[in-house]
Amino acid sequence: MPPPSIVDILRHIAREEPLSSTVRTFRGLTRERLGQLLDEAATRLDPAPKAEDRAAAASPSSADLAERPLPSETLGRVRVYSDGAARGNPGPAGAGAVVTDTEGQVLARLGRFLGTQTNNTAEYQGLLLGLRHAKSLGAREVDVYADSELLIRQLGGQYQVKSATLKPLFDEARKLLATFARVRLHHIPRAKNGEADAMSNRAIDERM
DSSP, rough: OOOHHHHHHHHHHHHHHHOHHHHHSTTTOHHHHHHHHHHHHHHHHHHHOOOOHEEEEEEEEHEEEEOOOOOOOSSEEEEEOOOOOSSSSEEEEEEEEEETTTTEEEEEEEEEEEEEOOOHHHHHHHHHHHHHHHHHHHOOOEEESSSSSHHHHHHHHSOOOOOOEEEEHHHHHHHHTTTTSEEEEEEEOGGGHHHHHHHHHHHHHHHH
């Protein structure tokens, strides 16, 4: 087997490593954004990745789980169910999201291991995971469903964001939401958010 290239190593780190120390060192940097930066660096080094590299990047892993039956065309409106879990608060954390169409058909189940984070951070990361995928599907409108009252009320403007840790995630979420033509925010009971919760916990379980 040939030795791994720098591109292979960068993409492995972007998908698999929690990188908790780096995220803590650089204020305002999220794990999601750090993974994107590493992947962008790998792309610049290898602007025409091989087919097997693209397949590996799209496949589920313990750090970035994905079940994505993509539709054949872009969607007018989708639902994003998001959740986050932290065992210890802070502790080992995972983000989860499920994207469906308006009929309830699942378009994607997503999960990402976050390293050591608080529950509120994990909640925001779950939302960002779902919103990014909704954009990748070409959705123009989005309904957000989450069992975190804090997250929904902060995004809706009823609560202020006082946490310096949550503020960059809040800003990123607001910017993403602003790219949709119409947004509806829904606070739902935890019992109705089971699939997103399962993805966030699965990300932790598989990594641990």
